[in-house]
Amino acid sequence: MATDQAQHEAADDSYAALEERVRRITNVSNASGILQWDQEVVMPDEGTPARAQQLSALSSIGHELLTADETGALLEELEDGETTPSSREDGETASSDLGEEQAAVVREVRRKYDRETSVPQDLVEEISETTTNAHPAWKQAKENDDFEEFAPVLEKLVELKREYAEHIDPDADPYEVLFSDYEPYIDLETAERVLERLREELVPLIDAIDESDAELTTDAFAGEFDDDDQETLARDVLDSLGYNWDRGRLDTAPHPFSSGTQFDARVTTRFEPDDLLGSITSVIHEFGHANYTLGLPDEGYGTPLGEARDLSVHESQSRLWENHVGRSRPFWEQFLPTARERFPELEDVSSEAAYESANQVHDDNLIRVEADELTYHLHIVIRFEIERDLIRGDLAVEEVPETWNDKYEEYLGVRPETDAEGCLQDIHWSHGSFGYFPTYSLGSVLAAQLYAAAEDELGQFDDQIREGEFDELNGWLRENVHRHGKRYTTPELIERATGQELTADPFLEYVTSKYGELYALEDY
Amino acid sequence: MATDQAQHEAADDSYAALEERVRRITNVSNASGILQWDQEVVMPDEGTPARAQQLSALSSIGHELLTADETGALLEELEDGETTPSSREDGETASSDLGEEQAAVVREVRRKYDRETSVPQDLVEEISETTTNAHPAWKQAKENDDFEEFAPVLEKLVELKREYAEHIDPDADPYEVLFSDYEPYIDLETAERVLERLREELVPLIDAIDESDAELTTDAFAGEFDDDDQETLARDVLDSLGYNWDRGRLDTAPHPFSSGTQFDARVTTRFEPDDLLGSITSVIHEFGHANYTLGLPDEGYGTPLGEARDLSVHESQSRLWENHVGRSRPFWEQFLPTARERFPELEDVSSEAAYESANQVHDDNLIRVEADELTYHLHIVIRFEIERDLIRGDLAVEEVPETWNDKYEEYLGVRPETDAEGCLQDIHWSHGSFGYFPTYSLGSVLAAQLYAAAEDELGQFDDQIREGEFDELNGWLRENVHRHGKRYTTPELIERATGQELTADPFLEYVTSKYGELYALEDY
Incomplete structure (x- = not known):
């Protein structure tokens, strides 16, 4: 009993120490959140140089607190407690030293700790610098409708992010690793299955809408509003x-x-x-x-x-x-x-x-952020397929514009005439955010499932x-x-x-029923 | 020469390391500044619990960075360079290893480092907690016009701040130590001399204005304004x-x-x-x-x-x-x-x-923040004399209200009828800010001197x-x-x-000339 008691107390102390560390990291990160809100909403134009330094300082502090040896040691102590069977007579494992909530905290901190410690800081900084420069390059390229201006930066970012993924898990598909930065617990296979299902089911539904004779009101909100x-x-x-x-x-x-x-x-x-x-x-x-x-x-x-x-x-x-x-x-x-x-x-x-x-569906729209509930997901599928192949090395950067346009033609029946309204329209890749897009569609799918x-x-x-x-x-x-x-x-x-597991069924039922009725589709 | 070169480089490295540390501390402090602005200006009412934790985390991080052993070691290295004569043949001391600007940075960091390392962290936290609680106690006491409600907290704060001062310099006048938290380089003797001079010269000037027959317009801005x-x-x-x-x-x-x-x-x-x-x-x-x-x-x-x-x-x-x-x-x-x-x-x-x-002078006003350019300084002198005597132990907390009222009667010819419009009017003491008030008058004096x-x-x-x-x-x-x-x-x-040194002459010339003319004072 005395030993058990001592074990419990040690685990409590370690957990308290970890929690204190995590609270500090979280508060630093939330402080950054306020600084970012301020920058977007109220900061004067010329405040940027100071703000960039403030954000960078907080980010470094958070990173150092998380990746410190003390964090790793605390995690190990707490995980040892979880996995070693205890000597208690009731046969419980010592995992009950940590309650379910505490175990969840340890799990989440461990995940971030492992990722952040596995990537060398100079690579993190190189990615950060490259994306800082990529943003104006992307903006310029989009303005000039000139993919060539953006291509070398995109190339570099693909390379760096591939390297980044390899540090985290050299044996894994690099796109899967990047995807799990945004969606840590849904595996890529599930995401792919859902997205494929959306493509398969939405393409014919949108075609049917396109062929429908229903005349929806589209201009209820036409006009100029103060x-x-x-x-x-x-x-x-x-x-x-x-x-x-x-x-x-x-x-x-x-x-x-x-x-x-x-x-x-x-x-x-x-x-x-x-x-x-x-x-x-x-x-x-x-x-x-x-x-x-x-x-x-x-x-x-x-x-x-x-x-x-x-x-x-x-x-x-x-x-x-x-x-x-x-x-x-x-x-x-x-x-x-x-x-x-x-x-x-x-x-x-x-x-x-x-x-x-x-709820009007416009299948001739080329721009993701202007898309309706249905075509939206084809915009996402296209981005997903392209970025996945880019990261896997199955697609070259120079092939992106044509592949993009081909896919738009195939899935949506429209072909962008410029790269500005094609593969240069979104900011995400200039941030190095490969693997982010799928979460938009997964969000819609999950929304329907929850509803x-x-x-x-x-x-x-x-x-x-x-x-x-x-x-x-x-x-x-x-x-x-x-x-x-x-x-x-x-x-x-x-x-x-x-x-249930994540499933596209409720989403497809929702859109089929809603748009089937709206557009008087016979087969839906 | 080689040794010189090596010394130079070592100093450069140390300075760069100190500067990096200082930049980080400053950026953390400036981030706090944004969080405080946000709290005062835009934060929703119920945001306080999270904001308090964010500010506390940043404050602890800043304190730990400043008081870390590394900071002390860097300061010592850099100061050694400054004071040890170098072996260079031109006879310069090695102090020139640090330029004037770098030496100033070292001086300022050293000052903060010494102060923050000399006060035990548990005392800092006790002061912080006590002031957190003192604020509502003061507010309540002011609302109820009941000094007794505030007295025990004020007593405690005086005690803690005296203890704080003793840690910083056990041989110094504790009020001088507190004053130098707000005004590190002007010695208290100078401040006292200036304030005494203001009292001596302003009391008769205000009396003369009081007796003047001049009829100034006082209501140019009377009315309600959107x-x-x-x-x-x-x-x-x-x-x-x-x-x-x-x-x-x-x-x-x-x-x-x-x-x-x-x-x-x-x-x-x-x-x-x-x-x-x-x-x-x-x-x-x-x-x-x-x-x-x-x-x-x-x-x-x-x-x-x-x-x-x-x-x-x-x-x-x-x-x-x-x-x-x-x-x-x-x-x-x-x-x-x-x-x-x-x-x-x-x-x-x-x-x-x-x-x-x-520019009207109202000598019957009891409230500092509503005072004019002249009587303002008598409000300050009264607070200065009282807080100095409190901290020195020459005045008991229970004596504050009567002393306050006596001084108002003596210097301004009006006696507060309540403590709410007497010694409870200002927030400063509830913050534990003893030694702050004089800087207001020193500011006016310096403004006139600079102008x-x-x-x-x-x-x-x-x-x-x-x-x-x-x-x-x-x-x-x-x-x-x-x-x-x-x-x-x-x-x-x-x-x-x-x-010139700091002097009240220009301020007194300015007010004498300005108000002498406005109020048609014969002797001014």
Whole structure:
């Protein structure tokens, strides 16, 4: 007993020491988050040189704290406790020295520790410098519609990221390693299976829509809308969804984003005079992200237990609210009167016209961020296939433009005429973010799976949405997703919440039913 | 020669290592500055728990980096180089291994290092906790007009700060040690001499004003003024003074302040409907602070060479602009037309009436932050005398209210009827900030000394101010004060800029001449 007691106490001490270290790392990282928000939203133009140094200092400090020998030693002590059978008579293993939550913290820290310690710091710095320079090169190339300007930088980034992946796991497929930077627990095979399924099913569905005779209203929100009034309406939207203003705020930024912690989760958006609908859906999307963050447990703040599961789960929350709520018929029945108050010119728009306008499918669109719910995923599939082949060495950088255009022609039936509206349109590769794109589609797929599971349990939400009542839906998400933070791996979280593995079925059922009805498709 | 070369290189390496460390510490501290700005200006109400942890983490990291053994070792190496005569034949000492700027960096880091390493961390934490709790206790006591509620906390703070001072220098007067936290290079004797002089000269001047028959306009800005229009006018003021918006911004905050770096120096203010004049002078005051920060050299960013000299010099800049510019006759001749554009109700106000209203002396005012240019310093003298005696043990906490009231009666001829408008009015002591108050008056004194020196060199600025031309004045301040950062100690900086030690003469000449004329005083 005395030995057991001593073992327990040692584990407690080690865990407390690890947690203290993790809290410090998290607080440094959250401080960086505030600095980045500030930079995007309020920083004066010429503040950049100082801000870059501040962010770089915090980033180095966080890296050094994480990769310090002390972190490794603490992890080993705690893991030893987990795996060595104890001498206790009840036959339990010593793993119970760590509770489930503590074990989850150790698992998450170990994962980051292993990755960050395996990549040499000079490679990290070279990647950082290269991406810093890649961004203006990409911007210039896009402006000049000249892929050649960007090609050498892209080449270099592919090389460096391949090297990076090899340091992390020399035996693994390098693209898989990069993908797991963004989605650590969903294996690439699953992601590939889902994306392939989307391509197979969506291509014919979009074709059928293209051939449909249905005439949807597309111009319910045509016109010019004042920025200030749009902002007021954006606040109305957030009010109506139940955004907690005591822990959040809305600002404008060049690219909409949300960031923060469970105590302070902020939303940004932008307003274009001729895109009222875009501003509404974008605010709902960012609400979904912020709402997830706000649902993380207060008491978990500072450790992985108080942090969002990774990108796919985050995106599932934004897309659930944007699409399943914000693009639904009952939402527009409920929200249109508010919109009419702010914009009397919408007086003659019916909720059905608004619903149709919010759900039109345009298969001739070349730009991902302007895509509808269906074609969007073909944009993603194309990027996924190209970046995977690039990283695997199966595609040369110089072949990217033609491959891109061929795939657009094959999957979407349109061929970009320029690289600016082709393979140069997205910023991601200039950041070296290979493996990021798939998480967007996985997010949509998971959104549908979660929404279906919630409706299975609680019944359809349509009536509640029509009443502007979101508490039950949000309560389900809080209970089944948000409050768990990183306690479970992504597959565990999905399984617990929905009773199933990640599957595209609910998403395909959702879009088939919705667009089959909207476009009066016979076979759907 | 080879040995010399090696010595040089070793010193270069040590200096580079120290500088890297200092840059990191500075960047962490500047990141905290952004987090604090965010907390005051934009943070949602319930963000505090996370923010407190973020700030505490950054503060601990900064402290640990500064007080690490490595810092001490580097300082010793560099100081050895400075004091040991070298073997070079030209007879120079090795001190020239460090240039003047590098030596200044070593001096400043050494000072902070010695102070922070000499105080035990548990005492620092106890002070921090005690002040955290003291703030609500003070607020409550002030609301209830009950000094007894605050007395035990104040007692505790006096004790802890005395202990703190003893750790830093057991042989020194503890109040002197605390004072030097805010004003490291002006010795207390000088500060005392200046404050005593102010008291001796201002009491009779204020008496004479009190007895004067002059009838000044006091109500030029009476009325209710819209917040948004006040903000527009505040931006006009900043425009007209030449604020660099590419490196700054204006926001509202409960208590006006300015903060930031030479790349990003922000101003905040607040607007009261019935205090247009207060908002204008407060914005000019904060402009003075921000303008100093913006004048620090870009290339010094990250080290003491790019940081402001301490509180008195900072305050000299805010008061120079607030008083010597913003309360001058030519300023109102120049600015009133702009104010009239924003507020047509000011149409019948003459610039003379505006000037008089901005300079009325009210000797029956009990509140420091509402005081005029003259009585202000008696408010400071009273606080200085009381806190000095408290820390020295010459005054008991329970005696504070009566002593306070007696001194108000003696120096200002008014006696507070409550402690809320007496010794409980200021927040400073609840922060444990004993020794801070004197820097306000030293700032005014130095402002007058600098302004006089600038006029001695360049001639009177009145005509330029009347034209809204501030480049020459600002150029002089940039050249003689701002660009030096912490390169010189405060006395050196003052001597170089003005050719004199710190002296109250120019301030007394300024107020005597200004108020003698305004109030038609015969003997002035």
